[in-house]
Amino acid sequence: MNASNIHPLCATCGDRIGVYEPLWVEQPDGTLSCTGMLEISRHTDGEQDVLRLYHFGCLPAEQLRPRAA
Numbered sequence: 029m030n031a032s033n034i035h036p037l038c039a040t041c042g043d044r045i046g047v048y049e050p051l052w053v054e055q056p057d058g059t060l061s062c063t064g065m066l067e068i069s070r071h072t073d074g075e076q077d078v079l080r081l082y083h084f085g086c087l088p089a090e091q092l093r094p095r096a097a
Contacts, residue, residue: 038083049064052087053068053080
């Protein structure tokens with residue numbers, strides 16, 4: 029997903045993510061952050077890609093567990 033996508037989709041369920049919904053963003057380096065579409069659009073210049081977007085409740089639980097070092 030990049031800033032030019034008007035209707036981003038959840039990587040788990042495939043449904044559209046609303047502008048005001050909380051969501052998880054998986055960056056290309058694998059880090060996860062909780063944010064919203066408005067916040068992403070404020071900090072994205074059209075060239076920065078994110079790996080995946082998830083509805084707040086759709087992120088698989090195993091991805092939320094801390095990774096072993």
